Amino acid sequence: MTLERDKMIRDLKGLIDIPSISSDKAAVEEALDYVLKLGEQMGMRCEKVADGQVGIIEIGQGDETFGILTHVDVVNAGREELWKSPPFACEVRDGNLYGRGAIDDKGPTVAVLHAMGAAMENGKPFHKTVRLIVGTQEETEWTDMDCYTKHYSLPDYGFTPDGDFPIGNVEKGCMDVTLRFPAALVDEAPLQIVGLEAGTAFNIVPDNCSALLSDGRVIVTEGKAVHTCAPEKGENAIFQMPGLLEGVTPNGFSQVLEMVTEFFSDCTAPKLGLRTKEEYFAGEFIHRTVFTPVLITTSGSFVEVGINVRFAYTTTEDELLDVFNRLCQEYGGEVAGITSLPAVFVSRNTPFLEVLSATYEESTGFPPDFVLGYGGSYAKAMPGIVSFGPILPGMKDCCHEENEYIPLKALEKNCEIYYRAIEGIAQCEKSFRR
Template identity: 30%
Template sequence: MKEKIIKAAESLRDDMILSTQELVKIPSVEAEAEGDYPYGKEVYKALAKAIEISEAMGFKTKNIDNQAAHVEMGAGEEILALLCHVDVVPEGSNWTYPPYAAEVHDGKIFGRGTIDDKGPAAAALYAMKIVKDLDIKLNKRVRLILGTNEESGMASLKYYFEKEKMPELAFSPDATFPAIHAEKGILDLKFTADLKETDKNGLKLEKIKGGNAANMVPDFAEAVISGIEKEELEKLLTEINYEAADLNLEADNNKIKLSYSGISAHGSMPEDGKNAISYLINILAELPFSNAKVKEFLNFYQKKIGIEYDGASIGCKDQDDVPTALTFNTGVIKADQNKVEFIVNIRYPVKSTADKVVSDIKANLETKLVNLEILSDAKPLYVAKDDPFIQKLMAAYQEFTGDKSEPIAIGGGTYARLVDKGVAFGLLFPGQAEIAHQKDEFIEIDNLVKSAAIYAKAIIDIAGVKENE
């Protein structure tokens, strides 16, 4: 069977590339609701394109109010679902190749969404096509379920399950291989501080802005200040320890804009990036602002958050025996002379809770100026490594790779946590860099094809009719 699956996958290579490119070329970043488009017209276009591609293959499809859709094959009461999404995070900046051109270079397709999650969605769809072409009889329905706002709350899939049956089993091709038996909890917190104070002469903070999304390490941040000459500011900066090449100064109409360039990364792995917001605030905290509240806020951020990514100074550092450890990422900030707010994306250990994280932070704020509130909490996912479902996924993966490593735990959050029994499964292979949410995101074409073969084998092993049935 392995050889047949490989041959079928290779015969579909060009089609997989084309389908992935068609999806990536649609800039499906969530936007404001517009008429019949709950997450904006571009997200709808990506969903419609996926449906179009699926129907051309001969699959049954169903669009659930433009919130989500499914592609179905097989028969039976039970459902095996493959959970994917067609929305993407904003593209960020400084791409080598255009983020929505889906260009092919050195055996890779480049573009936002290639690895998260349009390439994996194509691999899952073509896995179903492989099973269909091999004329495998199924005793379960197999559904590729496509959501539309996974990157910003997963409301679309929750809506889908209000209308459609919950699958008995599901895997999400939206992470790494091998099978992922545990996902950390995901907590978004909003920190706010009132900066309004009677105007004083001297250095003023006019505004701060930075970041694109809470679950991205921001690659840019900027602040506008007034009440100081550029030459005087440059002199002050010589006394501060920072990487001068990352900071740009621009004077205009008695104001100076400080722009900091960082390195983007997925919010679940802040250690892989360079947080432009945090590095910029570290600089600002050393400047002599006249507003006492501004100084207090900047000092708080520098002391309690700084450039750490484990939450140690703010009191929430944690790790369990799965093992999973807490990560802390400031993803977005905006401020004017009256108020500052920033959103932190925290991935907490599988055996912890959001309540514990918040309690630990509140006990360590050491200032009444800063308040916090919970914006969202996605509880952790855990399935035992020896569960039969996990073992079948692992067997399919091992047959095509020879890799005998164990199931793993991750900080990323996938649709798998929204079903009764689901796990993440691929598409990145061990040793590959995690480039989701980063500039120059890509998918290797060979891995796209190999993943489709692995998913096809998993479908056959889990949903295929056995010889004695």
């Protein structure tokens, strides 16, 4: 393949420089328009659909469609003072490209786009349509994919470059739960908590927690923010707060802190009584269900706690709701909100995965194993989708962290792998439908 390395880096820098945090709809639209313009400049078919929330970039032709799902929205920058360079002013140093979205998912988006461009130029005929589906709300409520899947045709199979190599054919489910408890105060208490706040998003381990005391003081704890798919890699600031509250009169706020610490300081939450019985299903590793308290907010006379759950394939949403209802009943609260996305299980015998396996092995020299996806990706959005990169063996997964980056060599290797996948599937006469 012919790779325009410098142009790929320029294209990615331009995309990262757009602060497309999911909640900033104007910036997200700007990022989507930027990617569509890149596709148009390469001679691809481009359009915006799903009420402007999704971009479609296509090459090739044929009744069979090979889908690639990416997203241009990002999480917030976290604590900007910890960044060595501005999160939305992309910088290349020491062989790495730094900026929010470098690995999740702007870098892979640009790598796929350039892989598609290289496939257009290799002189081989296409026997299938390649459709790059670019979303804008992956980090939040998935309104983009909800609209797309209801009103537009789905690809026959495909991948999302939003996980680990080799192939993520199994992915945990994801649930965001909001629990509401009375923030009861104690009359004439000399010192008590009157307000609690923690966290910034459901998919980030909170690196901050603050308790407002009745004498006006604010106690602050700090942790380390990481993606909630692997909370053990970070430090949850909520768990540090109870140890700093000596001499504070117990009340509704302190009870919530004690409850959160007691039940969730072990991320598998054994005291909830829902430990996954087996870590394997049909020969595939599915891990265990993991719980992370991520948000605490004070709202009037109530305190709300947000819990992010990454549940194993054999755990049901009804089982999770049942344990949360029982917990709330014990502490006088209620389940105030819940959203969930299903776990993913794609058989490793699915035909197109043979090509992805061969492509990965030829490009890297590593065995093409199948892996569990701990995070939530667009693989959940439609049938027959697996995660495929961008994280290579030995590479740090720093998505959602301060100083997020992608090594330039990894960016190039991603582009090579995706090019070979497009060539091996879309430029092959064989059908890969089941």
